[in-house]
Amino acid sequence: MTDKKYIVGIFNDEDVVMDAVQKIRSKGIKIHEVFCPYPVHGLDHALGYERPRMGVPAFLFGITGTCLAFLLTFWTLGIDWPMNIGGKNFFPFPTNIPIVFELTVLLAAFGMSFTFFFMEGLGPSVKPIIFDIRSTDDKFAMAIDLNKNTVSDSEIKAFLSEVGAKEVNVKEV
Amino acid sequence: MAHKHETPSLDESFDFSPELRKKLIISAIIGIAMVALGAFLIKNHWSIGVWDAGHGAEHAAEGHGGGEHHGATLFSRIVANLWMNSVYFLGISVVGVFFLSYNYVAKAGWYASFKRVPEAFPSFIIVPALVMLALFLYPDTRNIIFHWTHHGIMEVGSENYDKIIAGKSWYLNFPFFLVRMVAYFGVWYYLWTQIRKYSLLEDETNDLAYYYKSRNYAKMFLIFFAVTSSTAAWDFSMSIDTHWFSTMFGWYHLASWHVAGLAAMMLTILLLKDKGYLKAVTFSSIHDLGKLMFGFSVFWTYVWFSQFLLIFYANLPEETIYFRERFSGHGGRYFAPFIINLILNFVFPFLILMARESKRNMTFLKLACGSILVGHWFDFYQIQMPGIAKDQGGIGIIEWGTTLTFASLFIYFVANQLSKANLIPKNHPFIEESLHHDI
Numbered sequence: 001m002t003d004k005k006y007i008v009g010i011f012n013d014e015d016v017v018m019d020a021v022q023k024i025r026s027k028g029i030k031i032h033e034v035f036c037p038y039p040v041h042g043l044d045h046a047l048g049y050e051r052p053r054m055g056v057p058a059f060l061f062g063i064t065g066t067c068l069a070f071l072l073t074f075w076t077l078g079i080d081w082p083m084n085i086g087g088k089n090f091f092p093f094p095t096n097i098p099i100v101f102e103l104t105v106l107l108a109a110f111g112m113s114f115t116f117f118f119m120e121g122l123g124p125s126v127k128p129i130i131f132d133i134r135s136t137d138d139k140f141a142m143a144i145d146l147n148k149n150t151v152s153d154s155e156i157k158a159f160l161s162e163v164g165a166k167e168v169n170v171k172e173v
Numbered sequence: 174m175a176h177k178h179e180t181p182s183l184d185e186s187f188d189f190s191p192e193l194r195k196k197l198i199i200s201a202i203i204g205i206a207m208v209a210l211g212a213f214l215i216k217n218h219w220s221i222g223v224w225d226a227g228h229g230a231e232h233a234a235e236g237h238g239g240g241e242h243h244g245a246t247l248f249s250r251i252v253a254n255l256w257m258n259s260v261y262f263l264g265i266s267v268v269g270v271f272f273l274s275y276n277y278v279a280k281a282g283w284y285a286s287f288k289r290v291p292e293a294f295p296s297f298i299i300v301p302a303l304v305m306l307a308l309f310l311y312p313d314t315r316n317i318i319f320h321w322t323h324h325g326i327m328e329v330g331s332e333n334y335d336k337i338i339a340g341k342s343w344y345l346n347f348p349f350f351l352v353r354m355v356a357y358f359g360v361w362y363y364l365w366t367q368i369r370k371y372s373l374l375e376d377e378t379n380d381l382a383y384y385y386k387s388r389n390y391a392k393m394f395l396i397f398f399a400v401t402s403s404t405a406a407w408d409f410s411m412s413i414d415t416h417w418f419s420t421m422f423g424w425y426h427l428a429s430w431h432v433a434g435l436a437a438m439m440l441t442i443l444l445l446k447d448k449g450y451l452k453a454v455t456f457s458s459i460h461d462l463g464k465l466m467f468g469f470s471v472f473w474t475y476v477w478f479s480q481f482l483l484i485f486y487a488n489l490p491e492e493t494i495y496f497r498e499r500f501s502g503h504g505g506r507y508f509a510p511f512i513i514n515l516i517l518n519f520v521f522p523f524l525i526l527m528a529r530e531s532k533r534n535m536t537f538l539k540l541a542c543g544s545i546l547v548g549h550w551f552d553f554y555q556i557q558m559p560g561i562a563k564d565q566g567g568i569g570i571i572e573w574g575t576t577l578t579f580a581s582l583f584i585y586f587v588a589n590q591l592s593k594a595n596l597i598p599k600n601h602p603f604i605e606e607s608l609h610h611d612i
Contacts, residue, residue: 041611051529086488094485097478 004147005172006032007156008131009165011140014040020142020163021046029156032145035135054112061111062104069103070096129173143171180608181452183599187445189592194585201581207574208251214570215247245563249317253561254575256308256318259301260409261433261553262579264426266301268434269294270365270394271402277368277391282603283461283610286454289598290441292372293590294434295365297583302358305409309354318561320415321345338415345412357405364394375600384602402427410553413560417495421480428473429552432518435466436545441587443535443542445596453597456533457610463532463541467522470545474519499555503564510555510568517548550576 011017078091135141146153157168269291276284308314315322325331327339367390371383403423411422439462445451484492499507521544531537558566
């Protein structure tokens, strides 16, 4: 394990944590992550996150599905084993739409899920860092990475209590 | 929770100025004049419209109960226009109650800030209802619209006897049809008046009881509309092509009405916002309505395509005739509306509303609304015209005139309702949630 050092502030209230995020960021301190028991509206905005660009993998995987489905139906019904269905062409366009649609959706959905797991570093054997187990119950935990901040740790600790943190802990991982 | 932003004042009243009233009435009259002008031009073989019929206006009117072949005349085209626009605007109006009802039943809060807009729509139900009742009660126009009302068509031994249509006589007969029509219009309108009444009472007092009462009426409406949206589709649109039937038709028709209604709502909200009203409506609410518009235009396509694919695959002559008529029937005059229908209702809104930012952009939304509204006009055009106007159909001054009249009256009724109450339902229990809606 790398010797990373985090300062973890524990908050009781979502309004307090929201204000604290803004104050701390305006001081120039970088926040690693805030862990909440439930989604807090506007927190991602306050933390300055960019909108995820999930549309890009969705489109790429989707268009792959479209092409694969067209190739599949074209090769099977058009080339390899042409069948006479109701006297229509061997490769009538409308009949392919359902399978093309399904494969597009399937690949887009799976592709997006796996992209998400990959980007977030999630997987069956990955052990996530738990900064404070109480953030899964009723506390809000704000983690600040000391290696990424130039401000001294005593100053950060003092400032965290000043903006309303009930506890300030240090977590080494 | 969205934090720290002031909400603008909730006291807003829409000013329906006398000038606007006058303008709308004048444009409605211009519409009627356009129909007269168009009819006059065609009668004199001076056709200037796009895809205009331009010939054959002298077909002798065969009257009711004529021979096997019922030739369409210029009068059929005007009747078809009235019927088609009535059904289209009736749909947009009734979707107002439909939208309110499902949001009430779902206990939704996001829409509360612009709730008065869909609430104003159903006041227009009266106009299409009266037009449609008049067209149905008058025998000449009834026989132009519906094939099944022709004299003797259900009597064994008559020269007009049609076994297939006679088999539908338990459903398609004059008294039952009339009862159904009156029931649709009456119940839809009545349930709207109740929801509206309690919504207005809620504004004056701060009583939660009105909310629950509205919810009860919303439940009733949804149950009633679940059945009548389908049966109305069969009655008003599917029974024009009496032999043909499709089990997807009710959904298809409702999807068309619904997405057109959503687009009309969106356009009204955006135009009101442009004029400085509805300041409290956030872009998050508009974004959500945009998502519904996007979703339901795709839903419409899904249903349209499902109906098409089943008929295409099964390839039964009595079913494919419906698409045959639109592809190449009557000199191919309905092929262009058929294709325009798909482009305006699926391709264009799908591409333009896909991105998140375009659902938060007034210009893109207005483009999409326009496309959907015009597109679904074409949808009803290609559903009803081939069966009523037959080889006399076209898109010319008559169509523009009828639509202008209906649209002006619709705007008049909606604006009139909007001016009667505060534009924001300030005592709605979920109004706070709506004002701080954040996505």
